[in-house]
Amino acid sequence: GNSVTQMEGPVTLSEEAFLTINCTYTATGYPSLFWYVQYPGEGLQLLLKATKADDKGSNKGFEATYRKETTSFHLEKGSVQVSDSAVYFCALDGHYTGANSKLTFGKGITLSVRP
């Protein structure tokens, strides 16, 4: 079945540091890939997405590129801010792999950014 693996956390960075959060996936076919962010006490917000190989999703300074050859969708940001402190989830939608329309999530990683 489909699965998403995220790097172990938590991650603590200083403000303006470079961020990389690794995400790899297992799926047949051509899933869509997503990054969601969850701030304390809130639900999930879609951060960015990519629907086909080599697509780059970007939003709020975050970027991730859909790499089919390495089955990866790593999240990057050049300069993190304190307000980026949250839990980040990598996810895939297996709709076109026959798994119907549902999201499979990684375990999430907590990012803390200190001033």
Added chain:
Amino acid sequence: KAGVTQTPRYLIKTRGQQVTLSCSPISGHRSVSWYQQTPGQGLQFLFEYFSETQRNKGNFPGRFSGRQFSNSRSEMNVSTLELGDSALYLCASSLQRGLYEQYFGPGTRLTVT
């Protein structure tokens, strides 16, 4: 446009009781999915409803059920509650099934004592 709303936001129940959670999707959205979030298992898919029909179901026991109404609002029910059912239950809506973004509500925090 109003986002996905879930009621109640917090709930405390006792083992053996049943509970009903409600979700109102974004206006115009027809697909509603439910997820359970726990520290141990993370985010797990419960079920998806579209046009008042359950289209997909995750690997949960039959105690977990749901339904969708003609206005796309959805409810999920958990019967014979167990301690392990304590979780954040998230509802997500999307315009249609398939490659459409899912928008999440703030969740209902269920505590079973």
